[in-house]
Amino acid sequence: MKKSERVKKTTAKAGIRQENEKIILKAAESVFAEYGFRGATTSMIAEQANIPKANLHYYFPTKEALYRQVVDNIFNIWLQAADSFDDCDDPVEALSRYIEKKMDISRDNPMGSKVWANEIIQRAPVIQDYLETTLKDWTESRAVIIRRWIAQGKINPIDPQYLLYMIWSTTQHYADFNHQIETLNGGTPLSDAQYRVAKDNVIEIILTGIGAVQRRRNSLLQDNSPKDQQEKSDRA
Amino acid sequence: MKKSERVKKTTAKAGIRQENEKIILKAAESVFAEYGFRGATTSMIAEQANIPKANLHYYFPTKEALYRQVVDNIFNIWLQAADSFDDCDDPVEALSRYIEKKMDISRDNPMGSKVWANEIIQRAPVIQDYLETTLKDWTESRAVIIRRWIAQGKINPIDPQYLLYMIWSTTQHYADFNHQIETLNGGTPLSDAQYRVAKDNVIEIILTGIGAVQRRRNSLLQDNSPKDQQEKSDRA
């Protein structure tokens, strides 16, 4: 009988599990994003992760367990974005920050957004619970804030839920439909500068659209963002 | 099978093919919408259509042929919406009509929108050609119109492509994410009245957002849509 059920080390062997799980999760995210749960296969994921399929099943016993883990990570990112919409008296500040955050996430983690989209399209077999609890509560709490802005005359009277849908859809579109956007952009991804403009446009149109700011013709940007949008180091 | 054919075609046999293809295509659309091309199975589609799988393959030799047909139908609907964005001097009229049309399509044909979303997420294996030709040309022609409105001082200077993305994403969101919307709506779909409000909100925010109309606080609606919006025939 084995007497030493040791606690995991922090040495070579110990890091292997952590490392491999990370590699597998990343591969899984991109395959699930592209093909959805049913359409993805464990072989594809293993291949993407550059490991034998049997090894994948050593770390994640079932496809479903792996998927759940992926979805969980994505939900955490969602929560992170949600936090940036804080209870602030100034709608311009609160919404600008939130939209900007969501746009950043779309750019930095497009696969996650696609997995989420697939989940919803498939009627949320895994995250339905989140939708009914965490998401619903959060949405209602933000609706309260938005209604207060309306009552204070800071924005036009619009129904909070539809404003949120507009923010979600517009920002996530840059992740979920990035292939279409890229195609229309001549086959190349939006540059950093273009993405900056896209972001500013989204913020501008929504904030103006709800009457939070009074934009007049010929002034695209106010000062909602620093001026450093110029060259911004094109990434390859 | 059923003897529920009330409307006889010219001859019984003649109408059978047409009728069955329609049933199969409808079933295929909803299954492809939910699971994507890879995730969908011909058995699922056959079951949804209430016919044996072998019969499905009698009408559509391969899964891919069936999928292409589905996608083709959807593209035609897209074209139909595209037509409603006409070369009009008034941005309010042109955009209101276009957005309204897109919202109606999202409501009447949510499955089609989801198939499209899946296609794009999967990098458009089937419609890439459309994206590069028809869609690109259309987008550029609309950009010209939008730039003219800007030059004429009718709307704020925004980049046309990002405006189009916002319209697409916002309107299609009501189809692609209708499950999430329904969940947040307490488990029931948006009523006709709610959908009407959603539509008006979208039109209002975007038109105001680009400076096409000067909305002030406390006046949600103007008369942005024609009179015939009266009852709109409550479905179910």
Place this chain on the structure above:
DNA sequence: TTATTTCCTGACCATTTGGTCAAGTTAACG
């Protein structure tokens, strides 16, 4: 009527799929 075309379907097949397993290899620890 008979002949012909169209439609229908249970049974079948080759391939792919999620998942297992036993036999290894590698690293930690005494």
Place this chain on the structure above:
DNA sequence: CGTTAACTTGACCAAATGGTCAGGAAATAA
């Protein structure tokens, strides 16, 4: 060193999948 626990993987399996086919049913044409 030897023992042990963690990691690796080729080979395998049962179920699911896309697709076929032969034979039958139904409508139309002759």
